[in-house]
Amino acid sequence: MTEQDLTDVLCERVTGAAATHTPLYIRGGNSKAFYGHPVEGETLDTREHCGVLEYEPSELVIRARAGTPLAEVEKLLDQQQQMLAFEPPHFSPHSTLGGTVAAGLSGPRRPFSGSARDSVLGAGLINGKGEPLNFGGQVMKNVAGYDLSRLMAGASGTLGLLTDISLKVLPRPETEYTLKQVCTQQEALLRFSDWMAKPLPLSAACWYDDHLYLRLSGTEAGVRHAQHQLGDTMLDQDPSWWTKLRDHGHAFFQRDEPLWRLSVPPATPPLATAGDWLIDWAGGQRWLYSNESAHTIRQLTASVGGHATLFRNTNHSKDIFQPLPAPLFKLQQRLKQAFDPAGILNPGRLYQGL
Amino acid sequence: MDDATESIDRTAFLAGLELPAHCILSEEAELRPYECDGLSAYRRLPWLVLMPETVDQVQAILAYCHRLKVPVVARGAGTGLSGGALPLGNGVLLSLARFTEILEIDAGNRLARVQPGVRNLAISQAVASRGLYYAPDPSSQIACSIGGNVAENAGGVHCLKYGLTVHNIAALKVVTMDGELLTIGSHALDSAGYDLLALFTGSEGMLGVIVEVSVRLLPVPDYAQVLLAAFDSAEAAGNAVAVIISAGILPAGLEMMDTLAIRAAEDFVHAGYPTGAAAILLCELDGTHAEVDVQLDKVRTLLTDAGAREVRMARDEKERQRFWAGRKASFPAVGRLSPDYYCMDGTIPRKHLGKVLATIGDWSAEYGLPVANVFHAGDGNLHPLILYDANKPGELERTEAFGGRILELCISVGGTITGEHGVGMEKINQMCAQFSEAELMQFHAVKQAFDPDSLLNPGKAIPTLARCAEFGRMHVHHGELPFPELDRF
Numbered sequence: 001m002t003e004q005d006l007t008d009v010l011c012e013r014v015t016g017a018a019a020t021h022t023p024l025y026i027r028g029g030n031s032k033a034f035y036g037h038p039v040e041g042e043t044l045d046t047r048e049h050c051g052v053l054e055y056e057p058s059e060l061v062i063r064a065r066a067g068t069p070l071a072e073v074e075k076l077l078d079q080q081q082q083m084l085a086f087e088p089p090h091f092s093p094h095s096t097l098g099g100t101v102a103a104g105l106s107g108p109r110r111p112f113s114g115s116a117r118d119s120v121l122g123a124g125l126i127n128g129k130g131e132p133l134n135f136g137g138q139v140m141k142n143v144a145g146y147d148l149s150r151l152m153a154g155a156s157g158t159l160g161l162l163t164d165i166s167l168k169v170l171p172r173p174e175t176e177y178t179l180k181q182v183c184t185q186q187e188a189l190l191r192f193s194d195w196m197a198k199p200l201p202l203s204a205a206c207w208y209d210d211h212l213y214l215r216l217s218g219t220e221a222g223v224r225h226a227q228h229q230l231g232d233t234m235l236d237q238d239p240s241w242w243t244k245l246r247d248h249g250h251a252f253f254q255r256d257e258p259l260w261r262l263s264v265p266p267a268t269p270p271l272a273t274a275g276d277w278l279i280d281w282a283g284g285q286r287w288l289y290s291n292e293s294a295h296t297i298r299q300l301t302a303s304v305g306g307h308a309t310l311f312r313n314t315n316h317s318k319d320i321f322q323p324l325p326a327p328l329f330k331l332q333q334r335l336k337q338a339f340d341p342a343g344i345l346n347p348g349r350l351y352q353g354l
Numbered sequence: 355m356d357d358a359t360e361s362i363d364r365t366a367f368l369a370g371l372e373l374p375a376h377c378i379l380s381e382e383a384e385l386r387p388y389e390c391d392g393l394s395a396y397r398r399l400p401w402l403v404l405m406p407e408t409v410d411q412v413q414a415i416l417a418y419c420h421r422l423k424v425p426v427v428a429r430g431a432g433t434g435l436s437g438g439a440l441p442l443g444n445g446v447l448l449s450l451a452r453f454t455e456i457l458e459i460d461a462g463n464r465l466a467r468v469q470p471g472v473r474n475l476a477i478s479q480a481v482a483s484r485g486l487y488y489a490p491d492p493s494s495q496i497a498c499s500i501g502g503n504v505a506e507n508a509g510g511v512h513c514l515k516y517g518l519t520v521h522n523i524a525a526l527k528v529v530t531m532d533g534e535l536l537t538i539g540s541h542a543l544d545s546a547g548y549d550l551l552a553l554f555t556g557s558e559g560m561l562g563v564i565v566e567v568s569v570r571l572l573p574v575p576d577y578a579q580v581l582l583a584a585f586d587s588a589e590a591a592g593n594a595v596a597v598i599i600s601a602g603i604l605p606a607g608l609e610m611m612d613t614l615a616i617r618a619a620e621d622f623v624h625a626g627y628p629t630g631a632a633a634i635l636l637c638e639l640d641g642t643h644a645e646v647d648v649q650l651d652k653v654r655t656l657l658t659d660a661g662a663r664e665v666r667m668a669r670d671e672k673e674r675q676r677f678w679a680g681r682k683a684s685f686p687a688v689g690r691l692s693p694d695y696y697c698m699d700g701t702i703p704r705k706h707l708g709k710v711l712a713t714i715g716d717w718s719a720e721y722g723l724p725v726a727n728v729f730h731a732g733d734g735n736l737h738p739l740i741l742y743d744a745n746k747p748g749e750l751e752r753t754e755a756f757g758g759r760i761l762e763l764c765i766s767v768g769g770t771i772t773g774e775h776g777v778g779m780e781k782i783n784q785m786c787a788q789f790s791e792a793e794l795m796q797f798h799a800v801k802q803a804f805d806p807d808s809l810l811n812p813g814k815a816i817p818t819l820a821r822c823a824e825f826g827r828m829h830v831h832h833g834e835l836p837f838p839e840l841d842r843f
Contacts, residue, residue, distance in 0.1 A: 058596035059734075060514075061816030081602055110543065117549055118521050131792040139701040140733035141773035142516060143507045143556045145797050145816060146780070147520065150552035161549070171602035186786070193462045197485060199573045199642060265541040267462030272597055284543040306542040315705055322546040327534050332548050334803035339796070 003051030005065070007124075007132055007163055013044060014161060015130030025138040026346050028067060028159040031092030036349045037320060044161070053164060053259045054138060057082055061121060061138045063166040066098025067241055068231050071276060073097055077169055081230055085113035089246050097163045104154025107246035108204035108215070111196070111266065111281045117153035119167045125152060125160035128340025138307055140167045146260050157346040158354055161338040173217035176203065177227055178241060179234035180213050185277060188212040192282040193267040194216045205282035215242060219242050245280065252278050252287070258314050260288040260297055264306030271300055287311075298322055321350060329353075362422060362444075363529055364402060371404075371418060373411060378402035388447050391432045391439040392494070395696070395750065396779050400427075400441035404455025407447045409535065409565045416563065416828035417533030419446055425809045426468075428559040430470060430770050433494040434699055436778030438506065438558045438814055443814075448563060450501050456480050457566070463605050464571040465541055465612070470501025470564045474508075477569060478490035479592075486571040493657070503565045507556030508776035511681070512606045515640075516572070518774070520555040526556060527566035531805045541568060553800070558776050559811040561804040575640035577604065579650055580674050583632035583662035588612055588727070590709035591633035591674030594660035595731045596638065598706060600694070603649055603657055607638035608732030612711070614691075615726040615739070622687035626673070630666060633661075635731065636677055681728070685739065688726045688737070692741035695726075696753045700764030701735045713763060714738055721756045723749075735773035736764070739745035762787050779817045785815075786822035794819060 017024050023041030027033070054141035057080040070090060077083055087107030088100045090140075094311070101123070101283055106115045122136030136142055136149035152162060159336045183191070189209035195202060198244075201222050206216035227234070244250050253259065262271070266283035275290030290297060294310065294317065301308040307322035323331065329351070336354045337341070348354070368378065379385055382401055390397040402587070406412050419426050424470050425445030432439055441447040454471035456477070460466070461484050466477055474495040478487040489501070491510035492498055495711075498508070504526065507519045516522070525539035539551035554561060585591040591610050600607065611619065621625045627634060634761045639649045650667065668674035680687075689695055702710055705825045711727060718725045736761055742753040761771040762782045771784040785794070797816045801808065 007811060017421065025838075048445055056703075058600040059705065060599060061703075077724050104544075104549075106722065114517065114521060115544065117552060118517065131796075131797055133790070134791045136795070137701075137768070137770050138703060139735075139769055139773070141518060141701050141730070142770040143774060144649050144770050144772050144785060145777070145793075145802055146560075147507070147552050147556050148800065150520070151549055153552075154544070154549055162719050171599075171604060172601065175513075197464060197573050199598065201645065217644050218641070219648045221408045221648050222642050225642060225644035250635045263542040263696065265460075265465075266464045266543070281543060290665075305540055307540070307546040311544070325537075325548050328538075328550075331530075331536070331550070331803065335548060335553075335800065338799035338803045349835065354547075 004048055005051070006049040010049060010161060010163065011126055011130045011132055014126050014128065014344070017042065017136070017344045018129055021342055021344065023344050023347050027094060028096030028099035029069070031090070031095040032099055036083060039346050039349050041344070041347070046161070052076060059138070059167055060169050063122070063138055063164060064097050065164045066096060066134055067164040068097045069093040070097055070100050078090055078172070080104065082169045083172045083173045084119060084167060086116045086119050087246055088116060089248070090144055091247060097165055098110055101153050101165050101180045102155065102157045102162055108206065108242050108280055111205075111284055112203050113170060114146055115153070117150050120150045120153050120165065121168050122147035122166035123152050123162055124164040125162050127160050128342055128345050132163065133160070136166065138321040140168065156349045158336060158349055161347065168334035173203070175218065176221045177216045177223050177339060178213065178226065178237040178239045179216070179230070180211055181234050182210060183207065183212040185208065185279065189267065189269060189283050197287055200229070206245060207279040213237060213241060215239070252276070255289060257289050257324065258310055258317070259312035260290065261309045261311040262288060262301050263309070264287040264304050265302060268304045268306070271304070273297060273300055293319070294319060295327055325331060362424060362779040367424065368400070371775040372414060373404060373406065376571070377405045377407060377411070379405065388429070388432070388441055388449070391429070391434045391437060393435050393437040393461060393778070393780055395744070396437040396440050396750040398441055398443055400447040401444055401451055403447045405452050407452045409529070409804050411691060412529050412563060412565055412655065413533040413535055415448065416448070416529050416531055419534050419809065420807070423807060423809065425812050428505070428563045431473070433498040434502060434776065434778065435699070436772065436776040438778035438811070440779050442812070444589050450499070450565070452500070452562070455564065458737035459484070459540070461486065463541055465568050467556045467566065467568045468500055470567060471499050474498050474500055474503055478609065481571055485574050487574050488569050489520050489522050489572050493685065500567050500569065504555055504564055504567055505557065505559050507774070509730070509735065511609055511730060513730065514608060515604050515606050518836055520552055520571050523551065523555065523567060524570050525568040526551060526554055526564055528562035528564050530562045531807070535565070536562070540569070556776070558815040560801055560815050561810065577643045577646050577819050578638055578640035578674070579646055580636055580638040580668050581650065581653055581657065582627070582666045582677055582678050583627040583635045583637065583657040584664040585633045585635070585662055586631070586662075588633040588711045590661045591635050592707035594635060594662065595659055597656050597660045598648050598653055601652065603639070603653060605637050605732060608635065609636045609681050610729040610731040611633070611681065611684060612727040612733070614724065615688060615728050616728060618691055619684045621689060623676070623679050623683050627680055631663070636681055637651040646786070660810070671695040688739045688741070692724070693743040693745065696740040696742060696757055696788065698738045698740070698757050698760050699771055699772050699775040700733070700761050701733070702764050702767050702769035704731065704734045706767040710736065710763060710767060714760060716760060717756060723753060724758055730773070733773070734769065758784060773814050782814070782817045782821070783825045785817050786825060791804055791819055794822070
């Protein structure tokens with residue numbers, strides 16, 4: 001396992017870039033290069049700043065440098081029968097921990113065990129002035145100062161260059177069952193909503209191609225009991241189905257067309273947009289290929305209280321994330337300014353002006 | 355504390371304020387109940403208390419104060435333990451106590467949209483008939499309000515499994531200092547742009563005033579059962595916690611109490627605790643019957659193997675409630691032992707529990723002040739309760755000095771000065787020890803982005819660099835204490 005602390009080098013790099021107003025394109029394994037707007041700037045590669053700093057299974061916390069490969073972190077956890085609760089996607093074998101947290105994306109377990117942001121306990125970062133800062137910590141509860149570490153999750157490196165991250169981890173369930181059943185989208189959404197209100201040991205719920213898929217996690221006895229409760233009409237399914245869903249490995253995701261991600265209140269009935277749907281997160285995350293205009297898709301999503309992202313922007317559209325109301329956007333600009341006054345950290349990756 | 359100075363004439367301020375008379379408190383007798391929050395050692399008579407009834411009124415008050423540069427402190431139920439709602443002698447105390455409506459229950463999405471003055475427990479009561487509840491349960495849950503819970507990122511005894519307030523809310527409506535109403539977060543599982551919901555949670559009223567909260571609800575577990583284990587040393591109890599978690603079990607609650615806390619609770623609520631034990635652990639498991647039964651057997655064995663001299667399972671729901679009643683009443687129970695007590699709120703990596711408790715014990719003897727320890731063992735959150743008598747000259751000062759040392763000890767083992775009570779007024783000096791100058795300046799820059807004139811809750815939560823210099827507090831960086839050669843344990 002390689003291990004190297006490049007904090008000083010990275011600080012110098014950012015300080016230099018700030019002095020000359022040179023934008024930096026921060027990257028880890030480049031596995032999510034497709035996500036968000038392209039950044040024009042000098043490439044800053046974090047991968048040599050790597051290594052696991054602390055891991056004690058009984059504390060349920062792991063702390064590692066941003067450039068550490070995600071796969072390495074997960075392997076270490078797996079050896080201790082633990083896991084990252086948010087089941088992060090690996091869009092390539094090169095994904096890093098820093099990129100995972102910066103993008104803030106979560107896998108099928110998200111509605112049941114929390115998001116990437118929910119797992120963050122602390123972060124070391126370098127702000128746009130080149131100052132190394134630490135927020136949060138390695139403990140479950142910490143309310144000293146503003147919660148700037150969780151703010152980094154999903155900020156795509158535009159507020160700070162992550163140097164290390166502390167994450168809460170969970171015990172890996174003793175047993176997992178994957179079940180499948182023929183079902184319409186409408187019926188699946190109703191069932192998800194019904195099941196989510198019951199104390200069932202669910203850990204994933206998806207609908208695709210006239211089938212619903214469920215995963216149950218827990219003790220052998222608990223999972224078997226839950227399976228019985230759900231009825232005998234469910235068929236067993238290969239559990240690798242979820243890994244392929246997590247990493248967009250299914251045939252559904254292989255099209256060379258714009259892929260929309262709609263985040264909506266999970267019980268929202270099927271949306272009236274013609275296209276191909278894959279529903280994850282028990283209804284909360286809906287993937288869509290559609291010929292409808294971006295405007296129509298965004299309006300429809302907003303009308304049910306959600307937001308739409310052009311997740312795979314194969315048409316090089318200039319409008320990837322849902323536009324924010326003006327007062328909220330202004331506040332986010334001021335926040336960006338507070339961290340990165342020279343505007344050099346991944347400028348424009350999320351929105352023009354952030 | 356800075357002395358209050360009136361920067362603007364109160365009569366002139368009231369003359370220009372458009373608010374019904376019954377929403378304004380200005381007589382000394384009316385103001386007196388607002389002079390402190392749950393941290394009664396810090397008191398100040400407010401300049402003025404305003405109790406708006408509508409969001410429009412909150413917007414108008416903030417815009418008006420913004421225009422006149424009058425500072426504002428927001429207050430919920432006033433149960434906070436860090437002086438976060440300590441009023442100003444030259445500013446408005448904005449009480450949200452009249453915002454007590456549950457606006458919407460969305461059972462399909464398992465959400466409740468509520469006003470900030472709704473009590474924590476009232477939410478769970480309102481949705482109980484649908485088999486749902488709101489998970490965070492601070493021990494003040496009968497009285498504390500959800501707005502205050504969000505402002506402090508309140509915890510409780512179920513955080514290890516169910517998370518803090520930040521993990522259990524979906525959206526907020528907030529009014530910024532200039533009177534703008536913003537919606538933060540959404541009823542979906544995430545939102546576009548920066549995660550302001552995380553930033554706002556625990557911001558102690560420094561960034562905006564919360565006027566609506568959408569909380570996430572969970573299905574009530576089929577079954578919950580608690581085990582009570584008695585140990586001959588606190589260290590053995592601490593080790594048992596590590597053993598349970600290493601075995602892959604995530605208890606719904608995992609609480610520890612030491613001898614003094616056990617005896618106080620037993621005298622007060624007769625929970626049935628073994629008063630001869632050096633420490634007890636309460637371990638609650640919840641889920642489906644099938645799941646919990648398997649785990650109970652496993653945990654019982656683990657506890658016995660870890661040296662518990664006795665492991666008891668609650669015989670019925672009534673006894674389970676009684677076991678918890680003792681724990682939840684431990685603060686007032688300890689309060690009966692002494693005229694005053696001072697509740698600390700440090701968090702430490704659990705592995706350091708033994709030496710931290712031993713050091714606190716040594717210092718207790720040194721200061722001549724008894725300490726009872728109550729510990730959210732699952733998540734490392736320690737509540738040492740220092741017993742003192744405010745009427746004895748110098749005893750409060752000694753208590754504060756002792757408390758300050760405990761917090762610095764928490765930092766030095768890699769923990770934090772506050773797990774769930776917030777910094778407020780109380781721990782502002784220890785912030786200088788936990789954070790570097792650059793980190794404090796980053797906090798101030800974030801504050802500036804929301805409140806450029808520093809009118810919201812000024813002087814709280816984040817110390818100025820000048821204050822840190824004045825108090826000469828050391829900054830403990832990455833657990834490296836100055837003078838590392840000195841033995842601190």
